[in-house]
Amino acid sequence: MSGTRSTTVRRRPQLLTSIAELRAVVASARLAGKKIGLVPTMGALHAGHLSLVETSQAECDVTITTIFVNPTQFGLHEDFDKYPRTLDDDLAALAELSVDFVFAPDADEIYRPGSSTCVDPPEVAERLEGALRDGHFRGVTTVVLKLFNMVQADRAYFGQKDYQQAAVIRRMVDDLNVPVDVRICPIVREEDGLAMSSRNRYLSKPDRLSAVSLSKALQRAAQLFSSGERSADVLRDSMREVFTIAGVANIDYISVADRETLAELERLDGPAVALVAARFGKTRLIDNCLIG
Ligand code: PAF
Numbered sequence: 001m002s003g004t005r006s007t008t009v010r011r012r013p014q015l016l017t018s019i020a021e022l023r024a025v026v027a028s029a030r031l032a033g034k035k036i037g038l039v040p041t042m043g044a045l046h047a048g049h050l051s052l053v054e055t056s057q058a059e060c061d062v063t064i065t066t067i068f069v070n071p072t073q074f075g076l077h078e079d080f081d082k083y084p085r086t087l088d089d090d091l092a093a094l095a096e097l098s099v100d101f102v103f104a105p106d107a108d109e110i111y112r113p114g115s116s117t118c119v120d121p122p123e124v125a126e127r128l129e130g131a132l133r134d135g136h137f138r139g140v141t142t143v144v145l146k147l148f149n150m151v152q153a154d155r156a157y158f159g160q161k162d163y164q165q166a167a168v169i170r171r172m173v174d175d176l177n178v179p180v181d182v183r184i185c186p187i188v189r190e191e192d193g194l195a196m197s198s199r200n201r202y203l204s205k206p207d208r209l210s211a212v213s214l215s216k217a218l219q220r221a222a223q224l225f226s227s228g229e230r231s232a233d234v235l236r237d238s239m240r241e242v243f244t245i246a247g248v249a250n251i252d253y254i255s256v257a258d259r260e261t262l263a264e265l266e267r268l269d270g271p272a273v274a275l276v277a278a279r280f281g282k283t284r285l286i287d288n289c290l291i292g
Helices: 021-029 047-059 088-096 129-132 136-151 163-175 199-202 207-225 233-248
Strands: 014-016 036-041 061-067 100-105 155-159 181-185 251-260 271-282 283-291
Touching: 014 136, 021 036, 021 061, 021 136, 021 207, 036 047, 036 136, 047 061, 047 155, 047 181, 061 088, 088 100, 100 163, 100 233, 129 136, 129 163, 129 251, 129 271, 136 163, 136 271, 155 163, 163 271, 181 251, 199 283, 207 271, 233 251, 233 271
Parallel strands: 014 100, 036 061, 036 155, 061 100, 155 181
Antiparallel strands: 251 271, 271 283
16 A cells, blocks of 8 residues: 555535525436435534434435524524524534535525415424423424425434424324425434533533433433333432432423323323423523333
8 A cells, every 4th residue: 555645525515595596406306316315403513413414314315404593483582593503614514424415594585575374383282392482383393394395305304302393293294294204313412411402502511510410310210110110200200309419490391201292191001201301501401212
């Protein structure tokens, strides 16, 4: 072997900002008989998002990642203005994966003047996040259906981290006969168990330490289940205890619920999901784990 070093030149993904450009790309991929994967994101990409992209690349011929901080899914007092916007870093991370296309439109491109139609979210949207974040899922279902219509992907990839969002989207796709295969990919965690989230960057050092209690609480519930406990109340109490010991006071919910409807369970006689949400300083985080 010679001593010459080979360097890989990464090509930035092609950045599309208009629906017309996006449709042209989709049309030529379709014409070439390619399978299209869609990865909708709001940017500030982390390893969790990148794992969705990699799964799409493994399963599809063309992957289109969308980056759009959707205003309609943020409540009046939520962090829309402060939500991290890191397009350059995001494009660099996607270039590392050799992603072909990124659709990053302005809000006016997605919501044209006078736009007033929206998607009424399914019943599963009413609980947990939906009960606390008025209008959130209406914004999510509306923008996701719009993206589905724009991209007409074969498959669309979402993370299990936003469990309820995934359940809402699945239900919407089923209810409205949207021709897309929704794939839910596993949660990617930091070494200490904290689920990856674009909002983790806001955590102060002490809050970052306390935030591990989310995954610890879920682990505790899963352990109890494995050791034979079937009372959902006992699991919920055990998770609350983990938060109390960690000094976490601002808990939004602790839930042990049915995986499809997210109705709270009394007993765990079939597959269930445990979900938690809490606030650490000004940062609100969610996490979940499948049980049974
Ligand atoms: O999960 C997200 O990042 C967003 O809710 C989504 C699905 C991209 C819709 O704006």
